[in-house]
């Protein structure tokens with residue numbers, strides 16, 4: 001299969017008010033394949049005028065359009081229909097995601113695409129069981145609590161999993177009864193521009209879903225500041241998240257932020273080293289470390305320290321970097337998204353060396369000229385990393401592992417909690433009481449015990465603690481509560 005046959009020759013268009021349109025400026029941008037840094041497609045570049053049009057369309061569809069007046073059953077059926085359309089086009093989406101983000105095609109096809117379809121099915125069901133509650137009221141009044149849609153939601157996405165994450169978030173937004181303006185990352189816009197075709201074909205009313213590309217400082221910023229947008233959800237880096245907290249203040253807008261992480265992975269000495277080495281490897285090399293919940297700080301019991309590190313090195317050296325379509329050649333390690341991002345990661349590697357961490361492997365570019373065309377950074381392992389080092393404290397968002405030894409349970413927890421982040425974490429131990437105690441004490445919103453990575457992202461989403469985010473997780477992130485008091489007495493009057 002030639003993947004380029006699935007790429008449109010003309011620029012991918014914005015989707016506003018039920019129409020595929022060029023940007024007002026007519027400007028386009030090249031879409032780059034990070035495996036060789038060559039352009040393979042183009043897309044219209046949105047700006048403030050475009051996003052304003054999209055916001056008005058979403059506002060109209062929510063306030064006056066059919067969407068908010070539809071029954072949950074009707075909305076659910078539309079989501080199911082869209083999921084079926086996506087299933088039909090799954091190879092196209094997996095191909096585009098592989099080309100644009102440098103992913104492994106098999107993972108894009110058999111994991112991310114399947115999880116994306118599942119999001120349509122799950123949220124189609126969820127749309128029909130959004131329940132409130134009745135609160136016992138001593139005064140004899142009836143009190144009930146409703147969850148209602150926020151209204152117009154701006155969804156700002158990162159580049160590291162735009163297809164799956166975009167589907168999961170947009171389906172939740174729609175199931176809750178909102179309308180949406182999606183702002184994908186400029187590094188990865190195509191999957192959301194394409195998903196607009198799915199919603200269009202399924203028959204979603206105009207304005208319910210809108211997709212506008214463009215710079216975060218313009219298009220994203222407008223979504224945050226515009227008073228016609230009721231709620232903004234952003235997934236991305238902590239610095240941009242902090243900026244959004246500031247720019248949302250004038251409208252006191254509801255915001256939800258899913259931000260960076262530096263997740264601890266604690267391994268006790270009562271485990272099977274050969275098995276757990278595989279989890280440690282997977283935890284920091286999956287998608288070349290470009291996963292928010294990556295286990296990038298391995299906190300390793302001193303009694304197995306050198307043995308574990310030696311075996312981890314052997315396993316990581318077996319990884320085969322390359323083009324994600326070359327699965328038959330065994331490629332299982334991907335590129336970073338861009339030259340700029342790879343350069344940031346190299347700077348952290350230099351910093352790790354200069355601050356005195358011990359390089360176990362990696363830390364130098366690959367020799368292969370084919371790989372030099374892309375943005376590959378080999379799995380890089382630093383041992384003896386102390387908490388005062390930059391590489392211990394800051395999110396690198398690449399395949400860089402920092403290993404720190406510990407002796408006692410208390411010390412492991414203290415090291416785990418010694419950064420500003422609180423996104424995720426893991427603990428490996430055969431002693432289940434101890435493992436659960438540690439899970440309880442890691443300050444983070446998503447913890448894995450004797451495994452790594454979430455097994456139910458939409459059913460059981462994690463909340464970012466500390467500087468890893470704000471806002472509740474799950475569909476209620478896109479809803480707002482209302483409490484209603486009902487007087488059931490005939491002729492009651494206020495107290496004198």
Ligand code: NAD
Nearest residue numbers: 157158159184185216220221236237240258259260261292
């Ligand atoms: P980023 O913060 O650079 O960008 C995220 C999005 O915000 C992009 O669409 C960008 O255009 C937009 N943006 C930038 N400036 C803006 C502004 N002033 N106003 C509004 N929007 C603006 O992040 P990234 O590099 O695309 O993604 C990587 C980061 O995302 C990592 O830190 C990673 O940990 C994080 N992430 C977090 C989660 C999570 O669930 N917590 C999931 C995936 C990724």
